[in-house]
Amino acid sequence: MKIVTVSAGLNQPSSTRLLADRLSQATVAALEAGGTAATVETIELRDIAHDITNAMLTGFPAGKLPGVLTGLAGADAVIAVTPIFTTSYSGLFKSFVDILDPGTLTGMPVLLGATGGTARHSLALEYAVRPLFTYLHADVVPTGVFAATDDWAGEGDRVNPLPERIDRAGHELAAKIRTTGREGVADPYAGVDPYAGVPSFNELLGH
Template identity: 65%
Template sequence: MTTQRTLAVVSAGLSQPSSTRLLADRLSAATARELELLGHTVTIEQIELRDHAHAIIDAMLTGFPTGDLARAVDALTKADGVIAVTPLFTTTYSGLFKSFVDILDKESLSQMPVLLGATGGTTRHSLALEYSVRPLFTYLRADVVSTSVFAATDDWATGATQHDGRDDSVNPLPQRIDRAGRALAERVAARENAGPADPFATAPSFLDLLR
């Protein structure tokens, strides 16, 4: 049976065009392709944090998001899976990325399948995904897939942006993107569409109280 799956793709790139957005697009395309192979139709919700930068700061000051930012947060929390990609500055996620995560409800990503990606100048920063970004989403109790993708500037230099079946040793980025997309797709496909929990599900009925 064909089912609908929604992916929320968070990109924290600061420039336009952005290598961070490029990686986010490649990861979402790979995930969508794998989900379609598994028999699902896919909707992708793009959340470009650069467009919400001022609203994110306002939300940090007021305690709640409004307008387009509120709609973006709603799309994120209702998605079946999340792809989150940040540039790395000073060996960690960007301030914009962290500020966006800070305005989310602490339970909003609980058990949510999440694929992590990051971009940076050189591969020496790649471990920041594991010691900085992954613990952030683990704290939120997200279901973070084991495969994450870091793309350095040199990874884009050959122009290979998708896996074409040639020698992956020349540029392993397309292979890593495909592998990560497959891992997230499998996790999303296996996830039950339980919907939001009913806060009154365990409350006794009025008839039971009368008895």
Template identity: 65%
Template structure:
């Protein structure tokens, strides 16, 4: 059985968060389809709330370090990416955008990406299309056709006739899995910061 790596980026700020819940469900949907095709999936989830200070430092210095650097290596080396953000003021969160800003503009070229978002009201449902999709299109990622938005009320409904969220999650997961399964596994991403010294070491910690 071949193996593919799926990097899951969750931009939720609370714990637990509906953003993480949606990210997990999308990952399960994708891995289930990969298993049907005889492909094992290694899922690595990245909680941006845990990297907030490192993201700010990287924006100020231009050099990601520690756990943030490892997270970037995971995302840029993955065979597929699931990216989910809460919606604030009609768009992705500042933390989510700041993390994406640190990613090299060519690191996700042609990488399959599934986008999702959560919000308090369905009025924000198009944020995946007018905010997130152009963002990943700029990075030349291969964004799957189905994006998933989950409003607060969507978590309460049961059955496709009442709530289309489960079916949409399954469809989006299948689209991502099919793209990932039909491509060769990616080689390990090169780290553009390998030649940069660790400033903590230079300062003698």
């Protein structure tokens, strides 16, 4: 199995990359415990930020981007982690999502993670990041993992929920990979007119 991890951290090292690595490790451990071998490929968006911007401007991927997009489309699962800026995902993270071909993540098992300076931003995973991947028809696991700065400082504390949450999310993604995968997955909205049945303005005005 091939897992592609997308990290939108802007610094090196970054807590976003740290969380991405921990989620990858938990998923691989859960898969291997069930007898399934797995490899992890990590995409650091900061390393291809210029290519992402150029693709946004020109509409064509260049540089390292074509290989990155091909690798993502061929993954068995994706772990996507973004820092939270101004109560939502980062601009770099969204720009990368915006250049993906339609259907790239359809049916893809996805685990979501986010990092921030304070736990006050933890709900951004549910009201910003999860709806984005639902729109892309990804198969998102129930547990998302948010890590605030204090979570890393108190990771050894028995009452800190971060390690347990990482482990649970990894097991959920591993289970989804084993039981569903992407074979035979089709876009349920392919060929569907989103405006079918919607009355025209003339009909609404009674003309």
